[in-house]
Amino acid sequence: MYEELFSPTVQHTLDLIGIFVFAISGALLAVRKNFDVFGIAVLAEVTALGGGLFRDLVIGAVPPAAFTDLGYFVTPLLATVLVFFLHPHVERLQTGVNIFDAAGLGLFCVAGTTKAYDYGLGLTASACLGLTTAVGGGVLRDVLANEVPSLLRWDRDLYAVPAIVGATMVALCIRYEALTPFTSALAVVTAFVLRLLALRFHWRAPRAWNRRSTVVEGE
Amino acid sequence: MYEELFSPTVQHTLDLIGIFVFAISGALLAVRKNFDVFGIAVLAEVTALGGGLFRDLVIGAVPPAAFTDLGYFVTPLLATVLVFFLHPHVERLQTGVNIFDAAGLGLFCVAGTTKAYDYGLGLTASACLGLTTAVGGGVLRDVLANEVPSLLRWDRDLYAVPAIVGATMVALCIRYEALTPFTSALAVVTAFVLRLLALRFHWRAPRAWNRRSTVVEGE
Amino acid sequence: MYEELFSPTVQHTLDLIGIFVFAISGALLAVRKNFDVFGIAVLAEVTALGGGLFRDLVIGAVPPAAFTDLGYFVTPLLATVLVFFLHPHVERLQTGVNIFDAAGLGLFCVAGTTKAYDYGLGLTASACLGLTTAVGGGVLRDVLANEVPSLLRWDRDLYAVPAIVGATMVALCIRYEALTPFTSALAVVTAFVLRLLALRFHWRAPRAWNRRSTVVEGE
Numbered sequence: 001m002y003e004e005l006f007s008p009t010v011q012h013t014l015d016l017i018g019i020f021v022f023a024i025s026g027a028l029l030a031v032r033k034n035f036d037v038f039g040i041a042v043l044a045e046v047t048a049l050g051g052g053l054f055r056d057l058v059i060g061a062v063p064p065a066a067f068t069d070l071g072y073f074v075t076p077l078l079a080t081v082l083v084f085f086l087h088p089h090v091e092r093l094q095t096g097v098n099i100f101d102a103a104g105l106g107l108f109c110v111a112g113t114t115k116a117y118d119y120g121l122g123l124t125a126s127a128c129l130g131l132t133t134a135v136g137g138g139v140l141r142d143v144l145a146n147e148v149p150s151l152l153r154w155d156r157d158l159y160a161v162p163a164i165v166g167a168t169m170v171a172l173c174i175r176y177e178a179l180t181p182f183t184s185a186l187a188v189v190t191a192f193v194l195r196l197l198a199l200r201f202h203w204r205a206p207r208a209w210n211r212r213s214t215v216v217e218g219e
Numbered sequence: 220m221y222e223e224l225f226s227p228t229v230q231h232t233l234d235l236i237g238i239f240v241f242a243i244s245g246a247l248l249a250v251r252k253n254f255d256v257f258g259i260a261v262l263a264e265v266t267a268l269g270g271g272l273f274r275d276l277v278i279g280a281v282p283p284a285a286f287t288d289l290g291y292f293v294t295p296l297l298a299t300v301l302v303f304f305l306h307p308h309v310e311r312l313q314t315g316v317n318i319f320d321a322a323g324l325g326l327f328c329v330a331g332t333t334k335a336y337d338y339g340l341g342l343t344a345s346a347c348l349g350l351t352t353a354v355g356g357g358v359l360r361d362v363l364a365n366e367v368p369s370l371l372r373w374d375r376d377l378y379a380v381p382a383i384v385g386a387t388m389v390a391l392c393i394r395y396e397a398l399t400p401f402t403s404a405l406a407v408v409t410a411f412v413l414r415l416l417a418l419r420f421h422w423r424a425p426r427a428w429n430r431r432s433t434v435v436e437g438e
Numbered sequence: 439m440y441e442e443l444f445s446p447t448v449q450h451t452l453d454l455i456g457i458f459v460f461a462i463s464g465a466l467l468a469v470r471k472n473f474d475v476f477g478i479a480v481l482a483e484v485t486a487l488g489g490g491l492f493r494d495l496v497i498g499a500v501p502p503a504a505f506t507d508l509g510y511f512v513t514p515l516l517a518t519v520l521v522f523f524l525h526p527h528v529e530r531l532q533t534g535v536n537i538f539d540a541a542g543l544g545l546f547c548v549a550g551t552t553k554a555y556d557y558g559l560g561l562t563a564s565a566c567l568g569l570t571t572a573v574g575g576g577v578l579r580d581v582l583a584n585e586v587p588s589l590l591r592w593d594r595d596l597y598a599v600p601a602i603v604g605a606t607m608v609a610l611c612i613r614y615e616a617l618t619p620f621t622s623a624l625a626v627v628t629a630f631v632l633r634l635l636a637l638r639f640h641w642r643a644p645r646a647w648n649r650r651s652t653v654v655e656g657e
Contacts, residue, residue, distance in 0.1 A: 249590070253591075253592055253645060254591065255592035255642065255643035255644060255645050256643050256644055256646075257589070257590070257599070257643050258589070258590030258591065258592065259646065261589065262590065272496075276495055276496070281495075281496065281497065281498035282497055282498065282558070282563070283496060286496060286559055286560075286563040287560070287563065289562055289563075292562060292566065302646065303646050303647055306647070362581060363577070363581065363587060363590065364590075365581075
C-alpha cells in the first residue's frame with residue numbers, strides 16, 4: 001500500500017495540517033461573505049473535506065475518511081473558532097495563510113493520487129483525482145459562497161498547475177516504481193514551491209487565443 | 220436495526236410528509252425565480268431528495284432510497300402540480316409551509332442520524348450526517364437557484380441549530396442505549412419546536428466577533 | 439446486458455461523440471466567462487462527464503467510467519484545445535454545435551437509462567437517471583460558471599422534454615421486451631429531432647399558472 005509510505009502518524013499529522021489550512025481559507029471567505037457562525041463552520045468543513053470526500057466517493061472508499069476519522073471533522077471546527085474570534089488578525093496574516101494553503105495543496109495532490117492508485121485506478125485517473133482532491137474543496141467553497149470558483153478565473157495566480165505537476169510526479173514515480181517517502185516528499189515540495197512562485201510573481205494562465213488580443217485592452 | 224423503530228408504515232408516511240414539505244419549499248423558490256414547469260419539478264425533487272441522496276452515497280447505501288422507492292420520486296411531482304396551479308394560495312399559507320418545513324427538518328435529522336448509525340458510522344459522524352440529511356436538500360436548492368444558501372446567511376432565523384440538537388439527542392440516546400420510539404419522537408419534536416421558536420422570535424446566530432461590532436452600524 | 443446492444447466499438451464511438459459535443463458547449467461557456475485555459479478544460483470535463491459520473495455514483499458503478507476509460511478523459515481536452523485556438527470560428531458554427539449537442543442529448547438519455555436498468559434499478563428510476571445523465575453535465579457547467587442553470591430557465595427552448603421522451607421510450611421498450619438496436623436508435627433519433635424542433639420553433643415550457651397571466655406583460 002503506497003498510502004502507508006510514511007508512518008501512519010506522520011501521514012495523519014500532514015493530513016490534519018492540510019485540512020486545517022484549507023479550513024482557514026473557507027472560514028475567512030465565510031467571514032467576508034458575512035455568514036453567521038454556522039455558515040463559517042459549514043464553509044470550513046466543506047473546504048477542508050470536500051476534495052477528499054469526492055475522491056473517496058469516486059474510488060468507492062465508503063464511508064469516506066471525512067466521516068470515519070474524528071480528527072478530520074474536529075479540525076475545521078478549531079479553524080472556525082480561531083477565525084471567529086481572531087479574523088482581523090488572521091487576515092493580516094494573509095501571507096501566512098497563503099503559505100499554509102500552498103502546503104495543503106502540495107500535500108493533498110500527492111496523498112490523493114497515491115490513495116486513488118491504491119484503490120485500483122489507472123495512473124492518469126489517479127493523477128486526475130489527486131488534482132481533484134487538492135482543488136475540489138476550494139471549488140465547493142466558492143460554489144456555496146455563490147462566487148465564480150477562483151480556480152477557473154483568469155485573474156488569479158496559478159493554482160491548478162502546481163497540483164497537476166505534483167500529481168503527475170507521483171504518477172510517474174509509480175510508473176517507474178520509484179515512489180518512496182523521499183520522492184513523495186519531493187512532489188509535495190515541488191507543488192508547494194511552484195504555488196509560492198506563482199503567488200510571488202503573479203503567474204497566470206492564458207485565456208482563449210483571440211480573447212487575449214481583443215479583450216484585455218478593452219477592459 | 221434502529222431504523223425500524225417505528226413500524227415501516229409509520230416511518231414511510233413520516234418520510235413522505237417530510238419529502239412533500241421540502242418539495243413545496245423548492246417549488247415555491249422555483250416559481251419566485253421564474254423557472255418553467257420542469258425547473259419547478261427539478262427544484263422540488265432536488266430539495267426533497269438531495270439531503271438523503273447525499274447521505275446514502277456517503278454511507279454506501281446504493282442505489283439510494285430516492286431511486287428505489289417510487290413514492291419518494293412521485294411525491295415531489297405532486298408538490299410541483301400543487302404549486303404550479305395554486306402558488307399564490309400556497310404562498311399565502313407561508314406560515315403553514317414554515318410549520319411543515321420545521322416538521323420535515325425534525326423528521327429528517329432524526330431519520331438521517333439513525334440510518335447512518337445503522338450503516339456503521341460513529342456517533343459524531345452519524346449526527347453530522349443527520350444534520351446533512353436535514354439541511355442538504357435546501358442547500359442544493361439554493362445553489363441551483365444561484366443564491367447564497369439561506370443556511371449560511373446571518374440574516375435568517377436559526378435553521379441548523381434545531382437539526383443539530385435533534386441529531387445530537389439521537390446520538391446520545393444511542394450512546395446510552397435509550398433510543399426508543401418515544402425518545403426518537405422526542406428528538407423530532409424538540410427540533411421541530413426549536414425551529415418554530417426561532418421563527419417566532421427571530422433567533423439568529425452571531426457573526427464573526429469583530430464584524431458584529433463594526434459592520435452592523437455601517438450597513 | 440442491454441448496454442451491449444450495439445457492438446462495443448459502435449457504443450464507445452457514440453459515447454465519445456456525445457462527450458465531445460458536450461465538452462465543446464462547456465468550453466465555449468468558459469471562454470464567454472473569460473476563464474483561463476485551465477478553467478476551460480475543467481468546464482469541458484465537467485460538462486462532458488458530470489452527468490455520467492453522477493449516474494455511476496448513484497448506481498454504485500465505482501470507479502465511474504469517467505475515471506476508467508482514458509478516452510473519456512482525453513476527449514474533453516481535445517475539445518478544449520479546439521475551442522482555445524478557434525473559438526470565434528466555433529461560435530460562428532453555433533448551429534452546428536446545437537445540432538451536435540442535440541445528438542449528445544439523445545445518445546446520453548438512452549445510454550444512461552439502459553445502464554441504470556442493467557444495474558438493477560426500476561424502470562422509472564432508470565428513465566430518471568437517463569434524464570440526469572443527459573442534462574446533469576450542463577447543470578454542473580452552469581453552477582460552476584455561477585449562472586442559473588439554463589435547464590431551469592423558462593426563456594430557453596425545451597431541453598428536458600426531448601430527453602424525458604427518449605428515456606421513457608427506452609423504459610417502455612424494456613418493459614415490453616422490445617429493446618433492440620433498432621428501437622434504441624429510434625429513441626435516440628426521437629430525442630434528437632424533438633430537440634432540433636424545439637430549437638427551430640422556440641418551443642418553451644409554461645411557467646406557473648398565475649405567473650403567466652400576470653408577469654409576462656409587466657416585464
